[in-house]
Amino acid sequence: MVFDRKRAETTPAREERTTSQKVHVIACGAIAREILAIARINSLDYIDLRCLPAILHCYPQKITPELDKAVAEARERGFDRIFIGYADCGTGGDIDRLCEREGIARLSGPHCYSFFTGNEDFAERADEDFASFFLTDFLARQFEAFVIQPLGLDRHPELKDMYFGNYKKVVYLSQEEDPELQKKAKAAADYLGLDYEYRFTGYGDLGQELLAV
Incomplete structure (x- = not known):
């Protein structure tokens, strides 16, 4: 600690x-x-x-x-x-x-996007978010290392449409209200050619589950 x-x-x-x-x-x-x-x-x-x-x-x-x-x-x-x-x-x-x-x-839940949002809320928005690519604070900070490089987009930018052509927007699920991270997330959306949406989630269900432990 x-x-x-x-x-x-x-x-x-x-x-x-x-x-x-x-x-x-x-x-x-x-x-x-x-x-x-x-x-x-x-x-x-x-x-x-x-x-x-x-x-x-x-x-x-x-x-x-x-x-x-x-x-x-x-x-x-x-x-x-x-x-x-x-x-x-x-x-x-x-x-x-x-x-x-x-x-x-x-x-609980399928992934961090869900428990940061709150698993019930995430499930309720499934139809709305069907074509969304999610970022968290971590992924906003590490977009190049954890998205661009593993997918090979730094070497083959032509693959971008293949990977992201069916997405409509980037949804940034923010744990801390950090203007610099918001800029990074918006830049990631621009890089992918997608619309951008910001949602402050805080720690969602993560805090409740750690307290319950």
């Missing part, structure tokens, strides 16, 4: 939680910033966070094998309580099968 000097100087010292008392959260690196913020704001000192590389976002078939390894390592370290900080994330139910086998839970 992030060390907050001011908080440490003004908060009475508390006994450090043991490994068995903590909840080991194995999460996608793309939401690490948000998990740390929620934990800090709500003093969730019971969370022990480990993040897998965010680039797995581009290769969903690799997510569950990496989670399987991380769960085994957490068991070896003595963690009794483990929580998966992923939604399904394109794994076709593989994460659910892992969770069932290990007796652990994961974030």
Whole structure:
């Protein structure tokens, strides 16, 4: 977790939680910033966070094998309580099968766009957003590294229409109201030749689920 000097100087010292008392959260690196913020704001000192590389976002078939390894390592370290900080994330139910086998839970919903929006709200807007390409704060920051380069658009810009020809708009689901990130998201929409829509979501269902853990 992030060390907050001011908080440490003004908060009475508390006994450090043991490994068995903590909840080991194995999460996608793309939401690490948000998990740390929620934990800090709500003093969730019971969370022990480990993040897998965010680039797995581009290769969903690799997510569950990496989670399987991380769960085994957490068991070896003595963690009794483990929580998966992923939604399904394109794994076709593989994460659910892992969770069932290990007796652990994961974030609700199909992907981060859904739980940041709020899973119920996202489902209700499914028809409206059918032809939308979503960005989060992370993807707005890392658009080139996580969209342009993996799709090869930096080398073959002619593929842009092939990948995005059926999309109508970019929807930026914003966790923090950051004008610079809004500019980046708008630039991404312009690059793709799509309309742009901004929606401030905050942390959506992510905060509620971490509190429930």
